[in-house]
Each structure stands twice: as C-alpha cells, then as structure tokens.
Amino acid sequence: MTIQTSRSCLRIHPTDNVVVALQDIPKGDCITTDGLSVRVTQSVAAKHKVALEALTIGDPVRMYGVLVGKATQPIAAGDTITTFNLRHEAEPYGLTRRRPYSWHAPDVSDWETLTFAGYHRSDGSVGTRNFWLVVPLVFCENRNVEMMKAAFERELGYAQPDTYVDQVRQLVQAYRTGQTGPAPAAAIPEAARPRLFPNIDGIQFLTHEQGCGGTNADADSLCQLLAGCIVNPNVAGVTVLSLGCQKSQIDQLRAEIRKRQPGFDRPLLYFDQQTYGTESAMLTDAIRDTFNGLVAANAQTRQPAPLSRLSVGLKCGGSDGFSGISANPALGHLSDLLVTLGGTTLLAEFPELCGVEQELIDRCANPTDADRFVGLMQQYAAQAAAVGAGFDMNPSVGNIRDGLITDAIKSAGAARKGGYAPIAGVLDYTDLPTRPGLHLLCTPGNDVLATTGMAASGATLILFTTGLGTPTGNPIAPTVKIATNTRLADRMPDIIDFDAGLVISGQETIEQTGERLLRWLIDLASGHIRTKAEDLGQNDFIPWQRGVNL
Incomplete structure (x- = not known):
C-alpha cells in the first residue's frame, strides 16, 4: 500500500464506513475517498476516525473490513468517532464458521542466499547474541544476583556509563561550596572499559518476585519460564542461585529444560545458599565458576546461518x-x-x-x-x-x-x-x-x-x-x-x-x-x-x- 501524500485521510478497506485522519483536518474541510465525499463537522486530530455515513444507535462501525464497534448515539457523516459515541463490539467466531484459506507467498528470490552471522548451538538453533544468564530460583536470591552484577559488569566492560552519578556528584559539590545557578546537565560519561570477552555479548542478571509463597502451579510456571529462557539460542550458559527451601526447585528446572531440549549441553551452574551456609562462601564459588564459564563461552564465534x-x-x-x-x-x-x-x-x-x-x-x-x-x-x-x-x-x-x-x-x-x-x-x-x-x-x-x-x-x-x-x-x-x-x-x-x-x-x-x-x-x-x-x-x-x- 502506498499513501498519496496529498491525501488527508485513508480508508483502509473498501467495506469500511470510517476513515483515518492522516493529518489534522480543520472543521468544515471536505474529505474524499473512493468516490465518497463528506465535510467534517468538527476539527479532527491526526490518527482519529471520521464517519463516512450517517449512523443510528446500534449501527455497526467497520475498519480493516471487520466489525470494531457499534454506535451508542446518532453519528452524522463527517462526525469524529469517540468513546462517547462508540462502544466495543466484535464479530462472533468459532470452529463451525471456519472457511477455506489460501494465500500467495511473496517472492523471496532476493533473500534466499542471504545469511546472518550467529552463534550455532548443538541442537541446530542459532543465536543472534551470546549471553550468559544469572538467575534466581526464588526472590530471596535477588540481592545476591545484584551483588554478582556489581562484581562482574564494570570489571568485564559491560557496565552502563555513570552519566547520572556524575551529575549528582556535581550537584553535591555545588551544594557544599554554596554555588547557585542552574543545575548541571548530565555529564559526559567516561569511556567504557574495553570488554575482556569480545564474543560474550553480555551477562544478563535477572530478578523476579516469585519462587515461593505462591501455589505449586506458580512454582511450576516459574520453572517453565526460566527453562524456556535458558534453552533460548541466545544463551551460552547460566548460573542459578537458590536459597534451598523454596517451592521452585532445581530438579523442577532441570526437568523443564529436558522437556524443551533433551540433549541440552550448555553449562548450568547451580549454587544453594543454605548448603553453603554463608553468603560469601556461595558467592565466592559462584563468581569463580561463572568466570570460568565465560572463558569457555568466549571461545564461540559467529558463523554464517540462513x-x-x-x-x-x-x-x-x-x-x-x-x-x-x-x-x-x-x-x-x-x-x-x-x-x-x-x-x-x-x-x-x-x-x-x-x-x-x-x-x-x-x-x-x-x-x-x-x-x-x-x-x-x-x-x-x-x-x-x-x-x-x-x-x-x-x-x-x-x-x-x-x-x-x-x-x-x-x-x-x-x-x-x-x-x-x-x-x-x-x-x-x-x-x-x-x-x-x-x-x-x-x-x-x-x-x-x-x-x-x-x-x-x-x-x-x-x-x-x-x-x-x-x-x-x-x-x-x-x-x-x-x-x-x-x-x-x-x-x-x-x-x-x-x-x-x-x-x-x-x-x-x-x-x-x-x-x-x-x-x-x-x-x-x-x-x-x-x-x-x-x-x-x-x-x-x-x-x-x-x-x-x-
């Protein structure tokens, strides 16, 4: 579809009885489409709809060739459609109404030989990124995930610039010295530290508010979600932190991973805080093993893929x-x-x-x-x-x-x-x-x-x-x-x-x-x-x- 730049409105489908304003239309202007012409009764803002015909209460309004609402009060031709004169309405549907469908596939001859450079996984899937995940099985571990994030991101070159930290630092300095005047703008951040692992696109630290205190079904759903994320082709490996006593257990997670990918062979590092005893003991091992996992994942390189x-x-x-x-x-x-x-x-x-x-x-x-x-x-x-x-x-x-x-x-x-x-x-x-x-x-x-x-x-x-x-x-x-x-x-x-x-x-x-x-x-x-x-x-x-x- 090409929209003529001279047009002020668009009728999307031949059966539609409203048009979309492509630009602001002043009151009294005449709009014409598909041989129909109406004069707008009030100024119409771009993106809003104008009736092409007079409608009485209960009459259908159609867009994209389907029912999208019914009039709740009389609508004159040229009136703007609003929440005050239209209510939601949709066509009924069902299997007994199923109709034959056919389509004409687009010509893809120009695309068939093109490739992208991705990370090939053993199951045949290809990632567009090579991420390492750090995830908690329960919300109790969110703090430890954040501790690992603070420890890894800056040292490995993945931290975001401290633009706003620098701005606050300037404000603190101005306050202490009694300076007045406009607040300083966000500072230009320092150059980012170069990445230690060029083939690792990022370490992604996920947090959530689930894993315990809900129903067993909630725990199952969380493990299903985490398993889906872990087998995503963009993931090179994962570090899982657990408290130990929560409803979402590592065995559930492993089972959900196997359901999705029986031959899953990417690193799955698991650390249970209650087994370790102290936070520092667990995080020391988690950080060391995660670093070693990153070293191995960095050996993967992008290769052509269709x-x-x-x-x-x-x-x-x-x-x-x-x-x-x-x-x-x-x-x-x-x-x-x-x-x-x-x-x-x-x-x-x-x-x-x-x-x-x-x-x-x-x-x-x-x-x-x-x-x-x-x-x-x-x-x-x-x-x-x-x-x-x-x-x-x-x-x-x-x-x-x-x-x-x-x-x-x-x-x-x-x-x-x-x-x-x-x-x-x-x-x-x-x-x-x-x-x-x-x-x-x-x-x-x-x-x-x-x-x-x-x-x-x-x-x-x-x-x-x-x-x-x-x-x-x-x-x-x-x-x-x-x-x-x-x-x-x-x-x-x-x-x-x-x-x-x-x-x-x-x-x-x-x-x-x-x-x-x-x-x-x-x-x-x-x-x-x-x-x-x-x-x-x-x-x-x-x-x-x-x-x-x-």
Whole structure:
C-alpha cells in the first residue's frame, strides 16, 4: 500500500464506513475517498476516525473490513468517532464458521542466499547474541544476583556509563561550596572499559518476585519460564542461585529444560545458599565458576546461518492510530518473507486479537491448532469476566487519546503484524514452536509480560512497534523499537531504532518499509549493530503468573 501524500485521510478497506485522519483536518474541510465525499463537522486530530455515513444507535462501525464497534448515539457523516459515541463490539467466531484459506507467498528470490552471522548451538538453533544468564530460583536470591552484577559488569566492560552519578556528584559539590545557578546537565560519561570477552555479548542478571509463597502451579510456571529462557539460542550458559527451601526447585528446572531440549549441553551452574551456609562462601564459588564459564563461552564465534534460523517475536506497545497502517503491516510483510524462507515468527498478545479471531481460525493450517486457539481465547476471556474485566478494557489512556477507541479497533490493527501467511502453530505461554512458520503465542497485552514470554518461547529477536514511545527491552532477545510515525522517531531518538513513518508520508510502501527493516535486522542479528534498549541496558523481565492481565 502506498499513501498519496496529498491525501488527508485513508480508508483502509473498501467495506469500511470510517476513515483515518492522516493529518489534522480543520472543521468544515471536505474529505474524499473512493468516490465518497463528506465535510467534517468538527476539527479532527491526526490518527482519529471520521464517519463516512450517517449512523443510528446500534449501527455497526467497520475498519480493516471487520466489525470494531457499534454506535451508542446518532453519528452524522463527517462526525469524529469517540468513546462517547462508540462502544466495543466484535464479530462472533468459532470452529463451525471456519472457511477455506489460501494465500500467495511473496517472492523471496532476493533473500534466499542471504545469511546472518550467529552463534550455532548443538541442537541446530542459532543465536543472534551470546549471553550468559544469572538467575534466581526464588526472590530471596535477588540481592545476591545484584551483588554478582556489581562484581562482574564494570570489571568485564559491560557496565552502563555513570552519566547520572556524575551529575549528582556535581550537584553535591555545588551544594557544599554554596554555588547557585542552574543545575548541571548530565555529564559526559567516561569511556567504557574495553570488554575482556569480545564474543560474550553480555551477562544478563535477572530478578523476579516469585519462587515461593505462591501455589505449586506458580512454582511450576516459574520453572517453565526460566527453562524456556535458558534453552533460548541466545544463551551460552547460566548460573542459578537458590536459597534451598523454596517451592521452585532445581530438579523442577532441570526437568523443564529436558522437556524443551533433551540433549541440552550448555553449562548450568547451580549454587544453594543454605548448603553453603554463608553468603560469601556461595558467592565466592559462584563468581569463580561463572568466570570460568565465560572463558569457555568466549571461545564461540559467529558463523554464517540462513535466515531460516531466525525466530522473531512480533509485538506492539504504546500503540497509536497509525500503528495498524504503517509499522504493524510492515512487520506483517517481513513476517511473510521470513516464514516463506523457513523462519519462525511469534504473534502474541491474545487480548489484542479480539475481533479478528475468525480470520485467524481460518488461517490455522491444522484444525487442532484452530481448536486450541479458540480454547485459549475463550479461557482467557472467561478468566477476565470472572473478575469483572474484559478485553474491551484493554486500550490504555494513551491508546484512546491517539485514536484507538475500542479494543476491536486496536486488535484489528495489532493483528496486521502477523501478515497473511497460514498459521503453523498455536502456543501457550512459554511453549516452544516445533516447526517453522507463523505461530500465535498466548500472552497478555502487557509489554514486558509479553516480551518475557516471547524470549521463553525461543524468540532471538523481538520487533516492537510503537506510536507513543516506550523504552521496553529484553535481557535475552534484542528488542527493536519501530516508530509508526516520523515525528515520534525524531522526538525520541534515544529509544527508537527504526522509522516506519515513511509509509504515512507516502515516501515508502508497506512492502518497501518491511524489506528495509529486514535488511537492518540482518545486521542486528549479526551483531554489527545494537538496539537502543541494549545500549541503555533496558533489560525488562517480569514473569506472568497467569492472573488476569490485559
């Protein structure tokens, strides 16, 4: 799709009865699309929707060719769609409504011989990074994880610059000497210490608030999540700290690792504080053995791998009214290219698939997967309803402010990250794909719960679109922030990696943007470039306890 730069609005699908404002439209201006012409009745902010026809109470509103809401009061042609005149509504879905599905795979002849430089593991998977993990089996060990972090990062060259520490030091000095005037800006940090191990991309120190005090199911879920992270191809080895008496036990963790990878042969170092007695005795051994593990892991080097070895998570957060027409469909085209090449992509956020369920059911190659998707969606919706919530509560204040009025509007745009390829599998949280292709992964819409689950399900890279801006990163899978609009990319260059706003300005098609992103991604996967989140040390990690989280 190419957007003409002269156009002020976009009708996404021929059956839609609303259009998206591509720019601010003054009251009284006439908008024209597909032979229809209406005069706007009030000023319309960019990203918001305008009715193309008069609607009465209960009439459907359609976007992306699907039902996204119903009018709660009369809406005149040219009126802006708002939370005051529209409520969430979505089409019913089910296996009995399943329809035949076919698609035309994109031409990948230009991509078939391309490779990235990755870390090859014994099971045939290939990592885009070579990380060492330090993880606690229980929250009681968080302090010891932090102690190891303090001991390792600076000495090995992985510490973040002390920019703000230097700024506070200057403020303290000014206070002590009685100086007045404007506060000093953040200081230019000292040059980072060179890395001792050039083939180790980082030591990632994870903490969490689980492992004991919850149910046995909570302990099982934590071990499943940690096991998924440990077998991720981006991980060279792991140090596990345990108190000893907690519910999450090392035997559970080892069993979950074997389920996912029976021949797992990467280092798994385990230290139990109650066995050692003193903290210092345990940490002395943990630090020594971890250092020796890093020496061995540093011997691994990047080697060429086909693009079919990539496993990419597809996520959106801080979405806006442009997400579904620029960045998300660009990811969809990239996903179609990758799965045609034999790669794997993961489309998550089940609360943000509300309203497009039937299309996804139709696209499941295996009826068993269609049935599993229906079951997971209905179970999730029932759990939300049991506590007085629902998928209709998913849009945030920022989403609504920027044009995502209902969950169905948000979901129809979010689902475009999955392109048009058939669905090869449906996964529950932390499940691993067993075949290449596009997979649906059950996660909440919550950014960090979703990205944490993607890493545990094998994603070696995460593509994260945003229209409002978010610093979200992941300690295991480098997370690429893709702006839906150029204004955001220009305003927040410290967290945005890639600008998809050229689709909105008409300078690129969706396909051109997706292919430009894929070329950039090959460099990222090869370690030639890093994400902004990696540079900032933004390593967000929060396990989902399977409570209701939209």
